[in-house]
Amino acid sequence: MQKSFRAALATCCAVAAATLAHAQTDPTTEDFEKFRAVMEDANPAELWEVKGEQLWKTRRGPKNASLEQCDLGLGPGVVKGAYVQLPRYFADVGTVMDAERRIVHCMVTLQGFSFEEIAKRPFSSGNYTPDPVSIVTFVAAQSRDMKIAVPQSHPKERATWELGKAIFHYRAGPWDFSCATCHGEDGKRIRTQNLPNFTKHDQAPRSFIGWPGYRMTGGVMHSLQWRMNDCFRQQRFPEPGYASDTITALLTYMGVNSNGFVYKGPGIKR
Amino acid sequence: MKTMLLATGVAAAVFAGCAAMNDDAAYRREAAEVVKRDFHARGIATMDRLNQDELQRVCTEYDDNPPADLAKKLEAQQFAAIKLPADGKFMGDWKAGAKLAESGRGMTWSDKKGAAGGSCYNCHQLAPQQTAFGTVGPSLTGFGKKRGFSTENQQYAYMRIYNSKAFAVCSAMPRFGHSGTLDEQQIKDLTAYLMDPNSPVNK
Numbered sequence: 001m002q003k004s005f006r007a008a009l010a011t012c013c014a015v016a017a018a019t020l021a022h023a024q025t026d027p028t029t030e031d032f033e034k035f036r037a038v039m040e041d042a043n044p045a046e047l048w049e050v051k052g053e054q055l056w057k058t059r060r061g062p063k064n065a066s067l068e069q070c071d072l073g074l075g076p077g078v079v080k081g082a083y084v085q086l087p088r089y090f091a092d093v094g095t096v097m098d099a100e101r102r103i104v105h106c107m108v109t110l111q112g113f114s115f116e117e118i119a120k121r122p123f124s125s126g127n128y129t130p131d132p133v134s135i136v137t138f139v140a141a142q143s144r145d146m147k148i149a150v151p152q153s154h155p156k157e158r159a160t161w162e163l164g165k166a167i168f169h170y171r172a173g174p175w176d177f178s179c180a181t182c183h184g185e186d187g188k189r190i191r192t193q194n195l196p197n198f199t200k201h202d203q204a205p206r207s208f209i210g211w212p213g214y215r216m217t218g219g220v221m222h223s224l225q226w227r228m229n230d231c232f233r234q235q236r237f238p239e240p241g242y243a244s245d246t247i248t249a250l251l252t253y254m255g256v257n258s259n260g261f262v263y264k265g266p267g268i269k270r
Numbered sequence: 271m272k273t274m275l276l277a278t279g280v281a282a283a284v285f286a287g288c289a290a291m292n293d294d295a296a297y298r299r300e301a302a303e304v305v306k307r308d309f310h311a312r313g314i315a316t317m318d319r320l321n322q323d324e325l326q327r328v329c330t331e332y333d334d335n336p337p338a339d340l341a342k343k344l345e346a347q348q349f350a351a352i353k354l355p356a357d358g359k360f361m362g363d364w365k366a367g368a369k370l371a372e373s374g375r376g377m378t379w380s381d382k383k384g385a386a387g388g389s390c391y392n393c394h395q396l397a398p399q400q401t402a403f404g405t406v407g408p409s410l411t412g413f414g415k416k417r418g419f420s421t422e423n424q425q426y427a428y429m430r431i432y433n434s435k436a437f438a439v440c441s442a443m444p445r446f447g448h449s450g451t452l453d454e455q456q457i458k459d460l461t462a463y464l465m466d467p468n469s470p471v472n473k
Contacts, residue, residue, distance in 0.1 A: 162293065162297045163297055163300055163301060163304065165297070166294070166297040166298050166300065166301035167301045167304065167305060169330055169333065170298075170301050170302065170305065170322075170330055171322065171326045171329050171330045172319060172320055172321070172322050172326050173319045173320075173377075174319060174377050174444070174449040174450070174451060175377060175444035175445075175449065175451070176325070176326055176329070176435070176444060176445065177442075177444075178330065180334075181406075181442050182406070185406075187405070188404070188405050188406050189403075189404045189405045189406070190392045190393070190404045190406065191374070191391060191392050191402050191403065191404050192402050192403075192404075193404075195406075233315075233378045233379055233380065234378065236315065236319065236377045236378055237305075237309065237315065237319060237320065238309045238310060238311050238312055238315040238316060238317050238319055238320065238379065239309060239310055239311075239312040239315065239379060240305075240308055240309050241308045241309065241310065244308040245304055245307075245308055246304055246305055246308040246309070249304070
């Protein structure tokens with residue numbers, strides 16, 4: 001399976017490279033879309049889906065337990081449809097959690113892993129993929145072709161959306177940036193990269209659809225935890241804590257703004 | 271009766287509006303607390319960066335659209351704090367300016383101290399042959415040629431780069447001089463990139 005997949009990937013990349021080299025004006029947008037279309041038949045994210053499923057089902061950690069009793073919001077062990085309804089409020093912790101944060105919470109409580117250890121190296125690089133990234137890819141895949149429906153029924157879920165909105169607009173740092181400076185207007189570009197306006201319902205799904213994503217740059221699998229981290233870096237802020245309230249609030253804000261659109265599963269990102 | 275109902279309706283609406291405004295203010299305060307709790311310093315990106323100065327606070331509060339009198343007051347403060355070159359010359363080397371305009375580096379936790387460019391192409395079109403440009407700001411192609419190569423216009427360009435907020439208080443453009451991102455010579459080089467008749471920007 002691995003082998004035929006790699007062959008497919010090689011063909012795709014050759015096509016894509018040719019397409020990209022062709023580009024004259026904006027080499028990233030239109031041609032990237034072609035690349036994505038070609039890749040859809042052999043989505044590299046599937047490798048991590050498989051790995052994530054193994055990790056989910058295998059007894060691991062100091063407590064030698066699997067994650068099959070993990071409650072992602074729809075009851076212990078229910079994975080199908082959970083991802084498109086996250087972030088959500090969890091009564092057992094009295095707070096709102098996003099998908100990856102909840103998975104890490106289960107790794108800590110059910111399997112006995114240390115949060116500090118996980119948070120030391122939470123992002124993919126080279127051949128290294130942190131376990132939560134593979135697991136969130138597996139979980140996300142079980143919501144493929146379902147409508148995004150991030151809940152707002154609990155008061156804490158509504159408060160988290162408001163907090164996310166406020167963080168989104170918080171201007172600070174040496175360059176006076178907020179998320180909204182780059183993502184608060186329609187049709188803007190940084191260099192050649194189109195900037196979605198996440199305050200708008202029609203564009204907000206770009207914060208949801210295609211994530212977690214196989215990133216052409218670097219050839220690694222990344223989750224939204226990484227995307228938030230890297231945007232804060234570009235914002236010239238200090239570094240946000242991994243799986244922190246700040247990230248959950250931003251994902252709630254953009255997630256709710258994306259409600260109603262169909263999630264197509266783990267995807268491909270530039 | 272009808273008018274009374276209407277009046278109550280209006281009062282309720284006004285009240286709801288006020289409540290929403292108070293809520294927004296409370297969430298803004300909470301946002302400031304939450305980020306200060308959640309973040310840590312990394313490399314040159316220290317925690318004090320999360321403290322808003324008055325301008326950042328006002329722009330956040332008014333969603334980049336503060337009342338005119340407040341905007342004027344803040345712009346005047348920013349303007350007054352601009353340090354013009356001691357030698358009275360605004361123009362440096364446009365070739366050095368071109369490199370700075372291309373570079374998107376600087377001030378992130380993965381940058382070294384002092385290793386910064388101006389990110390100009392991230393937001394502006396400049397030299398016509400460079401087709402990879404952003405559109406957050408207006409096109410600056412032909413900037414000097416269109417405006418005229420006068421000393422006043424050189425000074426304006428210098429001041430804009432030093433502190434854009436002196437002209438548009440909640441501008442998306444960073445305050446390159448004010449924030450210590452670029453030094454006097456670098457701002458002069460960028461001014462020349464915009465204002466030198468030989469610069470590709472004006473060809």
